[in-house]
Amino acid sequence: MDMLLQFVANGLVSGSFYALSALGLTLIFGLMRVVNFAHGEFYMLGGVLGWFVTTYLGLNFFVGLVVVVVAMAAFGWLVDRFLIERVRDQGEEPSILLTIGLSIFLTNSALLVVGTAPLNIAGAVPNAPVFLGPVVLTQMRLFAVAACAVLILAAYLLIRHTRLGRAMRATFQDPMAARLAGIKTAYVYASTFALGTVLAASSGMLLGSIYSVQVSGGGLISLKAFVVVILGGMGSFAGAIVGGLILGLAEALWGGYVSSGTVDVIGFLIVILTLIFKPYGLFSTQVERA
Amino acid sequence: MSASTPLLQVSGLHVAYGKIAALHGIDMEVAAGEIVALIGANGAGKSTTLRTISGLLKPSRGSITWDGREIAGMDAERIVAAGIAHCPEERHIWPAMTVRENLMLGGYLCTSRAQVEQRMEQAFQRFPRLRERDRQMAGTLSGGEQQMLAIARALMSEPRLLILDEPSLGLSPKMADEVFDVVREINARGVTVLVVEQNVHNALDIASRAYVVETGVISTHADAASLLENPEVLSAYLG
Ligand SMILES: Nc1ncnc2c1ncn2[C@@H]1O[C@H](COP(=O)(O)OP(=O)(O)O)[C@@H](O)[C@H]1O
């Protein structure tokens, strides 16, 4: 029983990272219809940049996180304005090819600059254990979960209750009507892409401070984000969160009771089962998008 | 025919969709305070003309002057800011947003929250049914209510010229009458109106002048009253 609680706690911790990371992917898909295969590389870049500003430059973790958020927002904005813009409204294939190319470019550029060794990010809080009844977590993990929750809530409030968020939803639902209302849709697309990039990068930095940053790990991250998005429903905000937590829990339980070496297989199982039984995901995008 | 300097003047407007030309030199003008109708058969180029005026389409040739300023080819968002609001064919409300959000977005260029609230209050006074449904998803409204919402949304930018593309499309005759009453009232408050309408009688009823569009050019231009008296002329043009 105690083991079960521990596995559940571990699962919820990694599930919240999956949720934050998948949120960026699902927003970019739901709002822009772009399937971003470079998502894992944005996550990886967040980690590398986080390592650079904290461990390498010696900045405080929170200052570093702000730097990463600002830098990656600018990066996402530029990627949209200079790359995605060129394939906008041409269907899904050109943007898939473009983002696959971008992912290859980013991974190899990062390998060239920082090499293959895992990078450690100096954490925000000590890595001391915290006992919650029979469950033991670390302060750092609790902090990272809280940070994920704050970022998810911030993204939600931005999309639901701000002028920019309304403009995002309006542009997605009907770009022509958005233009007629005076919305500069090109800026809305770029802002949406920047938001998705920031969500990926900040989860990369948070997770990097618990484990370490692997420059070549982007592919696996993208894969898991896709699992979550397929499970939750492409473009669904709630789906990304619920899907992330389910994947985290399933992996932790599989790792605890079945075999810890094969957890990555769970994601594929979930995708297969979702596609058979609920092909549009738990939260169908027909009803709720972003 | 109209006042000395027209508010809107379109001359020699050519527009193409890709390689296929849709307009071959449209000439028309609208004076401040008028209601002008644009009529013509399906596919004649009425919507294309409106879309080009509001900046959704870029003309290949020709000029559009608004209040003495050239606006042809300008981006749609700058044209709204200049005072032209376009209520498009088939309404194009945002179905998965509430009535309130649709209106807020109509006031996207407002400079303050208070200004948005004040204009929304005016919209609710004009359309009490929208106030009752302000938290409802716009997609769940009836056709007539959606048209009211589309007009209310366009008015949130406080335009000097309101462009309406087939406002009675798909509405019951009673509902259509209600829409035209509202258009008259909006005009009486000083907003100039350019309207495209399939129902020619309704159009000529509210308009002072009308242009007949035929395969991308203006074929006739006359007072609404004289067109109404010559139904045979009209049917020849409208097919
Ligand atoms: N999006 C489009 N792409 C290509 N051709 C179009 C498009 N919209 C309209 N057209 C063509 O342009 C011409 C004028 O259309 P339109 O302005 O919509 O006519 P109306 O509003 O008078 O019915 C028609 O021949 C129509 O087929």
Ligand SMILES: [Mg+2]
């Ligand atoms: Mg039309």
